[in-house]
Amino acid sequence: MTKFEKSANFSRRALLKAGGALVVSFGAPIGFDSARADEAMIAAAKPPLTPDQLSSYIAVNADGTIAAFFGKMDMGQGLFVAVGQIVAEELDVPFGAVTVIMGDTANSVNQGGASGSTGLQEGGKQMRVAAAEARRVLVQMAADKLGLPAEQLTVTDGVVHATADANKKVSYAELIGGRFFNVHLDWNGKYGNPLYAPGQAKPKDPKTHKIVGLPIKRQDIAPKVFAQQDFCTDIKVPGMVHGRMIRPDIAGTVPVKVDETSIKHIPTAKVVWNNGFLGVVADKEWDAIQAAQLLKVEWSNTAPPFPAQAALYDHIRKEPSRKRQVEPAETGNVDDAFKSAARVIEAEYEWPFQSHASMGPACSLVEIKDGHATCWSGTQKSHFVRSGLAAMLQMPEDNVHVIWTPGPGSYGRNDADDAAMDAAVLAKAVGKPVRVQYMRNQGTGWDPKGPASIHKARAALDAAGNVIAYDFLSKAFSRVDVDTNGSKPYDTLAGQTLGVDLKSGDGFGIPAESYAFANKRTAWEVIPPLLDRASPLRTSHLRDPVGPQIHFASESFMDEVAAALNVDAIEFRLRYVKDPRDVAVIKAAAEKAGWQTRPSPRKDQSGEKVSGRGIAYAQRNGTRVAMIAEVDIDRTSGKIWVRKFTVAHDCGQIINPDGIRMTVEGNIVQGISRTLWEEVKFDTKAVTSVDWLTYPILDITETPDQIDVVLINHPEIASSGAGEPSSRPIAAAIANAVFDATGVRIRRVPFSPDNVKSALS
Amino acid sequence: MNQKFSLNVNGTVHSVEADADMPLLYALCDDIGLNNPHFGCGLAQCGACTVHLDGQPIRSCITPLSAVGDGKIVTLAGLGTPEKPHPLQTAYVEEQVPQCGYCINGWIMTAAAFLRDKKKPTETEIKSALEGLKCRCGTHVAILRAVKRAAAMMG
Numbered sequence: 001m002t003k004f005e006k007s008a009n010f011s012r013r014a015l016l017k018a019g020g021a022l023v024v025s026f027g028a029p030i031g032f033d034s035a036r037a038d039e040a041m042i043a044a045a046k047p048p049l050t051p052d053q054l055s056s057y058i059a060v061n062a063d064g065t066i067a068a069f070f071g072k073m074d075m076g077q078g079l080f081v082a083v084g085q086i087v088a089e090e091l092d093v094p095f096g097a098v099t100v101i102m103g104d105t106a107n108s109v110n111q112g113g114a115s116g117s118t119g120l121q122e123g124g125k126q127m128r129v130a131a132a133e134a135r136r137v138l139v140q141m142a143a144d145k146l147g148l149p150a151e152q153l154t155v156t157d158g159v160v161h162a163t164a165d166a167n168k169k170v171s172y173a174e175l176i177g178g179r180f181f182n183v184h185l186d187w188n189g190k191y192g193n194p195l196y197a198p199g200q201a202k203p204k205d206p207k208t209h210k211i212v213g214l215p216i217k218r219q220d221i222a223p224k225v226f227a228q229q230d231f232c233t234d235i236k237v238p239g240m241v242h243g244r245m246i247r248p249d250i251a252g253t254v255p256v257k258v259d260e261t262s263i264k265h266i267p268t269a270k271v272v273w274n275n276g277f278l279g280v281v282a283d284k285e286w287d288a289i290q291a292a293q294l295l296k297v298e299w300s301n302t303a304p305p306f307p308a309q310a311a312l313y314d315h316i317r318k319e320p321s322r323k324r325q326v327e328p329a330e331t332g333n334v335d336d337a338f339k340s341a342a343r344v345i346e347a348e349y350e351w352p353f354q355s356h357a358s359m360g361p362a363c364s365l366v367e368i369k370d371g372h373a374t375c376w377s378g379t380q381k382s383h384f385v386r387s388g389l390a391a392m393l394q395m396p397e398d399n400v401h402v403i404w405t406p407g408p409g410s411y412g413r414n415d416a417d418d419a420a421m422d423a424a425v426l427a428k429a430v431g432k433p434v435r436v437q438y439m440r441n442q443g444t445g446w447d448p449k450g451p452a453s454i455h456k457a458r459a460a461l462d463a464a465g466n467v468i469a470y471d472f473l474s475k476a477f478s479r480v481d482v483d484t485n486g487s488k489p490y491d492t493l494a495g496q497t498l499g500v501d502l503k504s505g506d507g508f509g510i511p512a513e514s515y516a517f518a519n520k521r522t523a524w525e526v527i528p529p530l531l532d533r534a535s536p537l538r539t540s541h542l543r544d545p546v547g548p549q550i551h552f553a554s555e556s557f558m559d560e561v562a563a564a565l566n567v568d569a570i571e572f573r574l575r576y577v578k579d580p581r582d583v584a585v586i587k588a589a590a591e592k593a594g595w596q597t598r599p600s601p602r603k604d605q606s607g608e609k610v611s612g613r614g615i616a617y618a619q620r621n622g623t624r625v626a627m628i629a630e631v632d633i634d635r636t637s638g639k640i641w642v643r644k645f646t647v648a649h650d651c652g653q654i655i656n657p658d659g660i661r662m663t664v665e666g667n668i669v670q671g672i673s674r675t676l677w678e679e680v681k682f683d684t685k686a687v688t689s690v691d692w693l694t695y696p697i698l699d700i701t702e703t704p705d706q707i708d709v710v711l712i713n714h715p716e717i718a719s720s721g722a723g724e725p726s727s728r729p730i731a732a733a734i735a736n737a738v739f740d741a742t743g744v745r746i747r748r749v750p751f752s753p754d755n756v757k758s759a760l761s
Numbered sequence: 762m763n764q765k766f767s768l769n770v771n772g773t774v775h776s777v778e779a780d781a782d783m784p785l786l787y788a789l790c791d792d793i794g795l796n797n798p799h800f801g802c803g804l805a806q807c808g809a810c811t812v813h814l815d816g817q818p819i820r821s822c823i824t825p826l827s828a829v830g831d832g833k834i835v836t837l838a839g840l841g842t843p844e845k846p847h848p849l850q851t852a853y854v855e856e857q858v859p860q861c862g863y864c865i866n867g868w869i870m871t872a873a874a875f876l877r878d879k880k881k882p883t884e885t886e887i888k889s890a891l892e893g894l895k896c897r898c899g900t901h902v903a904i905l906r907a908v909k910r911a912a913a914m915m916g
Binding site for chain 1: 900
């Protein structure tokens, strides 16, 4: 059995299996006396799919294999392998016996989807207590059957047997295979990431783990490499037509006249137009593409909504804030401390809008039939998309089925949820299943963007060079101008173009570190979006939402203070970083990289080709990461090559070390790309970054020679996230290395050759 | 104006009736119904749609049907199977390369033609052969490991 299966297939098969066993055992449950107390733990029909039911997470198939229903999904980092390891560990079954089924709203509860690196931190935690409870129940059932106390039983590979006599045994399959647990869990009443529903069982002592901690490989790679895996772009249903959306050349304008005769020569092409929502469908995909390109549309005469790109950071500086927040409460009295400072160091940093620019533009298929809707989507949050579709289609949520199907890459709230909603609106309008795929210029030009920002940092020093106060403020577009999921029509392009009332959220963040300064204030402010409705510059979550921006500034600034004091960058940090796990990752990275203690910049280089090293560190919801970048710079061309990265990573208990290593490698390369190249370009009318030429990313020829990853394992500490934490210190590590090499501090991303050349001149 | 085309894909001939200007990609995915290659950009900028035409990697998203003729098309599915994998497919699995995996066609189909024609390439030659292909998940380091591994397997 493959570990990873497309959920549509699996759910069918799982039901067949369960149904098959049910037929056999119905009326005469094999091996059970209906008078037994433990019969209450089994149900022939599936209990309701609610978070307080064990059957919502774990099922034992007729053959004794385990189905784990997971309300999150894997975006390519192998999360399902780690979840399978946790479930196998707690149930005492071989790893290969567990299949993790992800993100299908028909068989999993809303555990928050792919979100905030909580796959294991929250999702894995829940699957662990569910699996532990399943084992407890199964052992109790075996105790009844074997007439032995549960304490005298052991489980080996899914068989419960007397510890003293392995011949006294009964298997999980014999106990419950093909039927459902009917066991109540103590649910905390929350949905999404914080959902938690333990049973009576206590999970295993990590010291006894045998499967957790192993570098088990992903099983989804071979199907992808042999073209046997369907992506959401590959799903087809009978009667399906193809849809394409039409976006305005000037953001904010809406169609006022649509000339359908302009596409009448294209067979089967139809226009769907409602207010600002404009799309076409056709039986053949190429016809839909042609129709979208050729349709003559007259747009409203609306003034271009954006400032010139060169004025972006001034706009952020001057625009009145919509919300300000100091987090956590100020330590000491920052303003007073600055008054008594012997010396003040200050700097300001800038970060551009960035695009998810997923490998392929989003695609979704929606079929509406008999009052029910089915949606195939690469979304990160299928349960939330279900809510959004139900609201848009005015259907009860129970009538909407969202099947998560791997998409063309996802790094947060990309264009996937918009595509699902567009497909639903088109499908309802034409009465046929509609598959929508965006075009490249829409994928890059119209996805929700990572917010642009400025960051002001100040440090007050006393006469002896001690930092007596630190003041850090981000001012930015909101991370939740549109929310992180498509559960509300107003957070999707379809809802916004159809004209629903808007509700833009406010949110940003602060540096996550443990610098213990006597007086410290970290705060954020957000400004309104440049265009409030259907904007190609609406902002939301992009991998490690706002982390790269904030820590580019905060960790560059720590380097600036160290350099001003003529102190080694690590020595300076260790004077103030107080958390022992933070100290440990910094020291581990330094040791692995062979860090030489000296102040920056280097003074031993001349000529056009120079090299440097830089450190940065950060926390993220319990995880700690320190990293050292080593860069080569050609001063003539302005070209930076990040030759080597050394990363030390502590996320508590490691479930699968290879999974973390590969995830960190991907983050480093993507983070280098975002630092060196990525900036969404726009003019007053529209986003002009619309493809890979106008939104370049790191090329294979620019790959680092080496990425060393040091993993610090703490089995005694619950796992925190690994999906994103290593994204956040990358830009600062590179900026600090550039300063080390050149003596020039670059405070604006991206460090493209042109920008670097002008900074160095 | 639709025309009839006979497309030889992975050794099977398919009859397709379509506009001569229609890119091959849509014949493969929409008319023939393959689940590969992928639409990534439609602009020949990323590689996700790459197939072999008479052994040479082409971007099917911009190759009109009229340019295909009776050439032999091989897609990722035709390059190898789990039973008889191409060395690059073996290496990709061994090195656990992809994250989302949507870009695979570009890298493997381009590298397969390159490694067929160039034995024992240097790292610089490998990078140069793959220049311009896109992987948004940032698996560049693993891609290079796999291509080097496959190069060693292919002697």
